[in-house]
Amino acid sequence: MTEFLDALGRHAFLRHALLAGVLASVASGVVGTYVVTRRITAIAGSLAHAVLGGMGAAIWLRTVHGWDWLTPLHGAVFAALLGALIIGVARTRGGDREDTVISALWAVGMAVGVLFLFLTPGYKADLMTYLFGNIVMVDPETLRLLLVLDGVILLVVALFYDPLLAVCYDEEFARLRGVRTDAVFTLLLLLVALTIVTLIYVVGVVLVIALISLPVSAVGRFSRRLWQMMLLAAALSSVLTAAGLALAYRADLPAGAVTILLAALVYVLAGAAASLRRRA
Amino acid sequence: MSAAPAIRVRDLDFAYGRQPVLQGVHFDVNVLDFVSVIGPNGGGKSTLLKLLLGLLSPRRGTIEVFGSPPAKARLKLGYMPQRVELDPRFPVTVMDVTIMGRLGLRPTLGPYRRRDREAALAALEATDAADLRDRPFSELSGGQRQKVLIARALCGEPEILLLDEPTASLDPAVQDDLYALLNRLNDTRTILMVSHDVSMVSRFVNRVLCVNRTCVEHCVTEIPQELALLFDAREDLRLVRHDHDHTDHPPAGGACHD
Numbered sequence: 001m002t003e004f005l006d007a008l009g010r011h012a013f014l015r016h017a018l019l020a021g022v023l024a025s026v027a028s029g030v031v032g033t034y035v036v037t038r039r040i041t042a043i044a045g046s047l048a049h050a051v052l053g054g055m056g057a058a059i060w061l062r063t064v065h066g067w068d069w070l071t072p073l074h075g076a077v078f079a080a081l082l083g084a085l086i087i088g089v090a091r092t093r094g095g096d097r098e099d100t101v102i103s104a105l106w107a108v109g110m111a112v113g114v115l116f117l118f119l120t121p122g123y124k125a126d127l128m129t130y131l132f133g134n135i136v137m138v139d140p141e142t143l144r145l146l147l148v149l150d151g152v153i154l155l156v157v158a159l160f161y162d163p164l165l166a167v168c169y170d171e172e173f174a175r176l177r178g179v180r181t182d183a184v185f186t187l188l189l190l191l192v193a194l195t196i197v198t199l200i201y202v203v204g205v206v207l208v209i210a211l212i213s214l215p216v217s218a219v220g221r222f223s224r225r226l227w228q229m230m231l232l233a234a235a236l237s238s239v240l241t242a243a244g245l246a247l248a249y250r251a252d253l254p255a256g257a258v259t260i261l262l263a264a265l266v267y268v269l270a271g272a273a274a275s276l277r278r279r280a
Numbered sequence: 281m282s283a284a285p286a287i288r289v290r291d292l293d294f295a296y297g298r299q300p301v302l303q304g305v306h307f308d309v310n311v312l313d314f315v316s317v318i319g320p321n322g323g324g325k326s327t328l329l330k331l332l333l334g335l336l337s338p339r340r341g342t343i344e345v346f347g348s349p350p351a352k353a354r355l356k357l358g359y360m361p362q363r364v365e366l367d368p369r370f371p372v373t374v375m376d377v378t379i380m381g382r383l384g385l386r387p388t389l390g391p392y393r394r395r396d397r398e399a400a401l402a403a404l405e406a407t408d409a410a411d412l413r414d415r416p417f418s419e420l421s422g423g424q425r426q427k428v429l430i431a432r433a434l435c436g437e438p439e440i441l442l443l444d445e446p447t448a449s450l451d452p453a454v455q456d457d458l459y460a461l462l463n464r465l466n467d468t469r470t471i472l473m474v475s476h477d478v479s480m481v482s483r484f485v486n487r488v489l490c491v492n493r494t495c496v497e498h499c500v501t502e503i504p505q506e507l508a509l510l511f512d513a514r515e516d517l518r519l520v521r522h523d524h525d526h527t528d529h530p531p532a533g534g535a536c537h538d
Binding site: 037039159160161162163165166168169170172173174175176177178179180220223224225226228229 | 333354355357359365366367369370371372373376379380381382383384388389390391392416436
């Protein structure tokens with residue numbers, strides 16, 4: 001532990017990584033609470049994978065066409081928001097089966113990403129980074145973007161907390177009370193999209209869904225109200241990403257994978273603790 | 281104005297795809313009526329409720345709630361769904377659930393105001409559930425949950441309460457308690473209640489609509505003395521004449537047919 005604290009003092013990249021973990025945890029604790037209670041982890045998984053398409057396109061435009069201002073994270077934001085709108089519209093219009101749209105988005109996004117990365121010279125190695133995360137690649141510019149995303153997410157949740165709660169708990173009743181539930185649900189999907197982007201460097205697109213759902217589910221057994229669940233999940237997630245980073249640094253392992261396994265362990269322990277408490 | 285019906289349904293047809301569910305439904309609900317909607321499962325009771333709420337649109341015919349289409353009159357309706365449709369693991373307290381009834385009466389942005397919290401508390405007091413307000417909704421008993429869901433419908437200040445099986449799966453003592461509560465609420469509000477119980481309805485109900493593809497009104501009369509003795513003289517019994525044929529197309533129309 002002291003060794004890691006020592007390293008934190010010496011290496012800026014570790015401090016950036018730690019901060020990125022906390023920023024991502026705030027977003028995923030808050031928005032993950034909606035994802036878990038509204039049971040839309042499949043949509044979150046789909047958006048997470050679709051993000052790869054946007055990242056691939058951004059890297060290709062930047063490298064091949066010289067769009068230097070465009071970062072992979074910008075592409076991720078664009079793809080995630082677009083995906084959220086597509087699912088929102090598919091759900092509202094009800095033209096096709098919703099889960100077909102969700103699966104298609106999942107696969108098409110990844111296919112687009114892989115093709116663009118294939119067409120971009122010298123970028124093949126980066127695929128692993130985007131799939132499984134590389135938290136030590138976070139630079140100050142990325143941190144600034146994460147900070148903006150967190151600010152937007154928290155502001156929207158603060159303004160729409162009550163209608164979001166009502167739509168997640170009882171959508172039909174909310175509609176009968178005059179709430180524009182389709183618009184509120186699409187807003188929720190946009191929040192999920194932005195949250196996914198904050199998690200890309202921390203755990204990568206493949207593992208995002210675990211960090212959105214596991215900490216929330218672990219604290220869910222101990223929360224009576226939605227905002228308590230958000231606070232506890234954000235705190236637990238921060239501890240998990242920090243611990244994952246420290247462990248990974250010490251053992252020289254990929255931080256994203258270590259963090260996910262820690263989250264799964266805590267989730268199982270929380271379940272065991274809850275069932276012991278029920279029996280007592 | 282007071283003579284205008286609260287709900288007016290004329291020549292209503294509804295079908296899911298090609299499967300007709302309701303045909304030629306025709307009735308009025310007057311202000312301060314307490315109507316029980318009975319009928320077999322799959323007979324169209326809940327569908328009728330969803331049509332009255334404007335969640336479904338009629339294929340033919342009209343529905344008016346205080347003279348407006350249902351979707352425009354929604355805020356005058358207080359709806360209590362069947363509780364089976366709610367996620368029991370959702371982290372909400374009784375107060376969180378009740379105050380949702382205020383959603384139509386406040387701006388979409390920002391938190392509930394003090395006025396909303398006071399109205400929610402008053403509604404919980406009206407249903408004898410105020411002492412439950414900080415309890416997790418998932419820990420309540422069946423009867424307590426029904427009271428909270430009625431309070432949620434109430435705190436939106438509706439003129440008509442639409443209740444979907446409010447006494448389903450409750451033991452008889454709790455059912456009586458709930459009927460007494462609805463009777464009190466009926467002093468100031470029109471109530472339309474879907475009931476699972478075909479044979480017996482509370483003495484507080486003044487009209488009974490039987491829905492099975494079409495809709496027939498039954499007369500509610502005092503129970504004859506001899507019959508009352510047979511039923512152990514339970515004073516909440518009343519007789520509902522149920523003498524139309526469910527297997528064939530029963531005669532349409534809103535008049536009592538006895």
